[in-house]
Amino acid sequence: MIIAERKPLDEIKSFVKGLRRVLVVGCRGCVTVCNAGGTKEVELLASLLRLDASKDDLPLTVDEFTLERQCDPEYVDELSDLMDKRYDAVLSMACSIGPQFLSRRYPEERVFPALNTCFLGGALAHGIWAEHCQACGNCVIHLFGGLCPISRCSKSLLNGPCGGSAGGKCEVSKEIDCVWHLIVEKITREGRMEEFSRMDLVKDWRSSRDGGPRKIVRQELLK
């Protein structure tokens, strides 16, 4: 899923400074699962903004609404009645796709991202998420014992580990596992080292962002 986290409160406050009517919009997709932009987080952010405004005696109204998904026009449409009321600003608590879809559907509104979209990952434990994919568009993890060197090696090496791998950790930080250490362990356990060490892969980055913004068209699904 997409892992996001809320922007620093001060940054969000700077978005709404001097405004009177603000709508905070949550999303029940990925950001609900990673506790960044679901109903609960919308409620919390709205309360913090109200509290801050009341401290300074500012007339700020903050409304709340959480959509099923912000990355789907069908759900984004559900905001149309609310948007008739016209807000000074809409704070989207989705990944960055959300504010872009809201802006497109409601071009008169000023939409701000309330989250930073961080990476594609999963939860290692409650409250800990880690990057596992870079959406390069041509998955090769089966060649690396089911582990992704593109997203999980700091240098995206296809022939790691580099000379900075020490004690299973990356040279960049002891908080980062050296994925190449894990790959070597896995391949060794599987008894596939001979074949593995002969692999000669040069990545074709066209399927990644490097080929330009990507789009998928599935003819059979078009109405």
Place this chain on the structure above:
Amino acid sequence: MNKALKTKSNLEKVLASGNFAVTGELGPPRSANREEVVEKAKHLVGNVDSVNVTDNQTAVVRMSSLAASLIAQQNGLEANMQMVCRDRNRIAMQSDILGASALGINNLLILSGDHQTFGDHPEAKNVYDLDSINLIRALKVMRDEGKLLSGQEMPEDGRPKLFIGAAYNPFADPEDYRVIRAAKKVDAGVDFMQSQCIYDMERFRKFMKRAVEMGLTERTHFLAGVTPLKSLGMARYMKNNVPGITMPDSYIERLKGVAKEKQEEEGIKMACEQIQEFREMKGISGVHLMLVEWEHMVPTMVKEAKLVPRPAL
């Protein structure tokens, strides 16, 4: 090993003739001051067969390795131009390879490169389009088959005639895999390899024994990396802070037993003892002296280690 020379490299000639090779290292300045390169070069001329010119080492912006390599060559040295995969994509790297060859560079040493978070521009975007093994293979095809990565062909007289180098690090982890990774570089077509600074001789002997058994030293020249310790403080710092270097306690103990003003001398003595062992070690074709920002000590070092005069071939 095939003795037919692939390039005009002096280093290649020295190695092919069976001489024990000596390479040095020169770090370009953090400015456009060519005099600094000229000054450093003075200490190395006549004392090494070829000098590595680093490519923004530790991810700190310096004069480009190509420019500093040319200045070194204009001042009597043969450059071994380093190229890291961190800062350029395959277009820029191949282009710089062609340019370097056209300007008379004969040796190119390929590295992944230190991650930019270590350097003076940690906010930079990194590239790593190709990794070091990808690039070694690409360069070999450029040189020997006259083809770019795209398949685009070059005329016979337009091929980059470069002696291809790489690094090997027996001291990083996982230990058992390090020799396999070195073998991948040999398979990719590297002509010579230089190691990280060696202090843990026991681990190094073990590594070389496997490299010899696997036949790697028959296919590629292995040079042993030497950096004399300047002081007890430096030994401690390297033990605790430098990833990919293992420092046995015996080194620290030995320096502890020497008065502070004598530690530099003792460090040189220890390095000479290592070099003596490397001369006799099966599979080792030479030493790579890394006296970074200590270039003026190179003449003393090579004299003490009886590495001069260098062969004129």
